[in-house]
Amino acid sequence: MIFTSNIFLFLYLPLYLACYYLARPQWRSAIIVAGSYLFYAWWRPDFLFLFVAVTYWNYFFGDLINKHRDSDKKKAFRILCVGVSGNLAALGYFKYANFGADVLGAALESFGLNTFTLEHIILPLGISFYIFQAISYIVDIYRKEAEKANNFIDFAAFVALFPQLIAGPILHYRDVDKQLKKRNHSWDLFSLGVCRFMLGFIKKVLIADSLAPISEQFLSNPDVQMADAWFGSAVSLIQLYFDFSGYSDMAIGLGMMMGFKFTENFNQPFLAKSLSEFWRRWHLTLANFLMHYVYRPLVRTVKLSPDVALFCTMILSGIWHGASVSFVCFGLSFAILMVLERRFNLVTSPSSPYNAIRNIITVIFLLMIMPFFTTGSLSHSLAIYRGMSGLDGVGSLNAYVIGTSSMAMMFVACSVIWLVIAGWINVRFARTKGAYLMQNVAGWQAVLLWLGFALAVSKLAANSFSPFLYFQF
Amino acid sequence: MYPVMKNASRWNGYLFCGLLVVMMVYSIPQLVTFASTEEETLSLYLDGQLSRKFEQRFDGDLPFKTKSISFWSDIRYVLFNEGESGVVVGRDDWLYSNEELLIPNKLDEVLSGHLAKIKSINDELKLAGRDLIIVPVPLKAAIYPEHLKRPLDARLSGLYQKFLDDLKNSNIKAVPLDLTFNDYKAKNKSGAPLYLARDTHWSPAGANLAAQAVAQMFPDLVEGKRYQSATHDTTDYQGDLTNFVLAGNWLAGSIRAPEVVPVYETVPIVDENSPDALFGDVEQSIDLVGTSYSEIEAWNFRGFLQQSLARDVTSFSLKEKGPFVSMSEYMESELSASDSASVIWEFPVRVLLMPDERVESWQEALKNQF
Incomplete structure (x- = not known):
């Protein structure tokens, strides 16, 4: 099920919240599990079996590791390796088997050997997210950074929690275990959750979905000229931001409606002054996961140099996003540029002073990297780079106006204005309380939010829903 | 500190709950009617077709769907004098x-x-x-x-x-x-x-x-x-x-x-x-x-x-x-x-x-x- 669908908003959510709040507090975890399984099974009930199996696998291994981690550290480590390998095997089969078969087939073909075909394997929704989340549980137990779950229902509720099930934010068990046992429910938190949900809904339906036709027009035709290529790339990036950050806002808002406080996933990424800083502002929970479970172990345990570890981490990040050479290049491009930033002392942090020139340069680099991500195809990306370089002519934006609409172009302008205003307020008032336009949603801010929500609901009713882009991963 | 919402008036929560209650009262009969008319539900359910079928019907029957379509088309026509994607509006009603x-x-x-x-x-x-x-x-x-x-x-x-x-x-x-x-x-x-x-x-x-x-x-x-x-x-x-x-x-x-x-x-x-x-x-x-x-x-x-x-x-x-x-x-x-x-x-x-x-x-x- 998708948050931005009529069925979710007008049937599932009211029924779920009614059941949740009418149930006794000790039953609420069970309601979360049942509701989340129903939510997940709405897409393909058969994949629910895999989901439950992964949940049970990790619960079982968590228990085992917990039993041995004090008495026999080596055995606990071996159990951890088996547990993590099982998770990675599931992820590898469902996400990378097709890609592996293609690569192997092509390699064999180049040697003139008979090639083979693998039946297309469907990618289960959200597998990259819930596998990572499950891995974090058993690793944290091994490292003694988290206690094992009280019971299977609590653990299943952690893995399945529907607001973040399909596209994050990626939670760590240690961050929510106390909330699973006890959390406060109040009208204040519920209302804040409602506002956060509505904001995300507006971002996705009103902005991201309105930019989608331009992005599709851009991505459906590899032969682009300079203006079209840069503009298309920029719109695709903005669409991706509004789509994914909108999803994260909705997830965080829904969590608040149930008394949870999730980790933030975005922090004004287009204000980044370096690519290293960008990853401290974009998809923060993935970046934290990679930092915590990949980069640091590579540096501290495997004793790789920080630069090599960064290369490995960023390439893994690329592969996590998608099984293709293009996503590897996506990770590799970031790795090269981030290592260069380290070498030339250009790494910045979100708290360092704003520098417009470095911000603009960072955004230009982002636009140059994004075709690897948005196309998912190396040859298509190279065609776009050719277009960006101007080798195929200067171009005009006519194709977008005639091929999509002036209204879509107006939404591009609205999204840019949104980003500029939000960025300006953040930079201008960073050290004061008012660094966000809707810090306290009351009065005119509430009216504005509800007006936007009403427009978004009517747009959803008019056009029906479209899935979130990160469902792909 | 992330630049995000920190507080919200309770009226937002009350209003949202009111909206959900109204829509739930509308939606449940839709679900019951659909459930009572469908056949071969298990096989359809298992490959996800049943939910899609219900969703399509639910979307199509939304009481404000037609009004919403007209509303967005009117905006498009008034502001930009354009129709849906695929048409170019010319002069003299061409x-x-x-x-x-x-x-x-x-x-x-x-x-x-x-x-x-x-x-x-x-x-x-x-x-x-x-x-x-x-x-x-x-x-x-x-x-x-x-x-x-x-x-x-x-x-x-x-x-x-x-x-x-x-x-x-x-x-x-x-x-x-x-x-x-x-x-x-x-x-x-x-x-x-x-x-x-x-x-x-x-x-x-x-x-x-x-x-x-x-x-x-x-x-x-x-x-x-x-x-x-x-x-x-x-x-x-x-x-x-x-x-x-x-x-x-x-x-x-x-x-x-x-x-x-x-x-x-x-x-x-x-x-x-x-x-x-x-x-x-x-x-x-x-x-x-x-x-x-x-x-x-x-x-x-x-x-x-x-x-x-x-x-x-x-x-x-x-x-x-x-x-x-x-x-x-x-x-x-x-x-x-x-x-x-x-x-x-x-x-x-x-x-x-x-x-x-x-x-x-x-x-x-x-x-x-x-």
Whole structure:
């Protein structure tokens, strides 16, 4: 099920919240599990079996590791390796088997050997997210950074929690275990959750979905000229931001409606002054996961140099996003540029002073990297780079106006204005309380939010829903 | 500290709960009704079809769906004077398909690709001992650019002649309709338009003129069977492009109005005194392969062609498939083994602007999964 669908908003959510709040507090975890399984099974009930199996696998291994981690550290480590390998095997089969078969087939073909075909394997929704989340549980137990779950229902509720099930934010068990046992429910938190949900809904339906036709027009035709290529790339990036950050806002808002406080996933990424800083502002929970479970172990345990570890981490990040050479290049491009930033002392942090020139340069680099991500195809990306370089002519934006609409172009302008205003307020008032336009949603801010929500609901009713882009991963 | 909402008035929560309660009261009966009418639910449920089916019905029955569609279309029309994606709103209540105006970046490459396919079809027909005659249908925007709000791009106004030149260089026969159409337009200022104002296609007048041009250009094709086309009535024809203007009638009334189209019928003239009337020679039919320009009966292109060529015309035309698919299916059909020595191929020139292959992005593929 998708948050931005009529069925979710007008049937599932009211029924779920009614059941949740009418149930006794000790039953609420069970309601979360049942509701989340129903939510997940709405897409393909058969994949629910895999989901439950992964949940049970990790619960079982968590228990085992917990039993041995004090008495026999080596055995606990071996159990951890088996547990993590099982998770990675599931992820590898469902996400990378097709890609592996293609690569192997092509390699064999180049040697003139008979090639083979693998039946297309469907990618289960959200597998990259819930596998990572499950891995974090058993690793944290091994490292003694988290206690094992009280019971299977609590653990299943952690893995399945529907607001973040399909596209994050990626939670760590240690961050929510106390909330699973006890959390406060109040009208204040519920209302804040409602506002956060509505904001995300507006971002996705009103902005991201309105930019989608331009992005599709851009991505459906590899032969682009300079203006079209840069503009298309920029719109695709903005669409991706509004789509994914909108999803994260909705997830965080829904969590608040149930008394949870999730980790933030975005922090004004287009204000980044370096690519290293960008990853401290974009998809923060993935970046934290990679930092915590990949980069640091590579540096501290495997004793790789920080630069090599960064290369490995960023390439893994690329592969996590998608099984293709293009996503590897996506990770590799970031790795090269981030290592260069380290070498030339250009790494910045979100708290360092704003520098417009470095911000603009960072955004230009982002636009140059994004075709690897948005196309998912190396040859298509190279065609776009050719277009960006101007080798195929200067171009005009006519194709977008005639091929999509002036209204879509107006939404591009609205999204840019949104980003500029939000960025300006953040930079201008960073050290004061008012660094966000809707810090306290009351009065005119509430009216504005509800007006936007009403427009978004009517747009959803008019056009029906479209899935979130990160469902792909 | 992240720049995010920190507090919200409780009224937001109360109002949201009120909205959810109202919608839940509306939605539950929908669910119950659906559940009581469905059969074979388990098998449908397991592969996710049942939920999609219910979702589609739920979306379609939403009480504010129609109002929402009108609302967004009205905004679009008022602010930008545009319809849904696919149509370009012109002056004087004329509408154009955006396919006629979208120029691919590598136009020459796209044209070469199409020409190569046409050449191969021509070669294949030649091997079978048949003659290909292409009837390229000009862009509506090129014949009637005066109703466009922006001047027509020079590449589009020159597209027809370039295509004719390419065909000529490849020794493929073609009927230059643009000259005929422009000539007609110049001489008949108040005559019937050759294209419908709010439809993608030509009018019966355009189809008739095209049929006459084929006969004039290839007099060898004309035989002796006499046909007569006559109109006794008119019909209100709702142009296909009006489907892309969904704004309310109060805003876009005239642009959505149907057009009056004469209804033509072509019948053979039987001369009862002629000795050939009953047992005369069987006339040889000629094959027409085409698209919706030939397939839609309202234009009567086949009838006009029969009249102009004075012979039977067997039509193999498909709607919404384009000329290449029509031709490929024709060549695979039994009809391709007919005795027709020539094949007339009605070919809308706007197809030349469409790239051969469209890339399906992962974003689009993702959409199709839900």
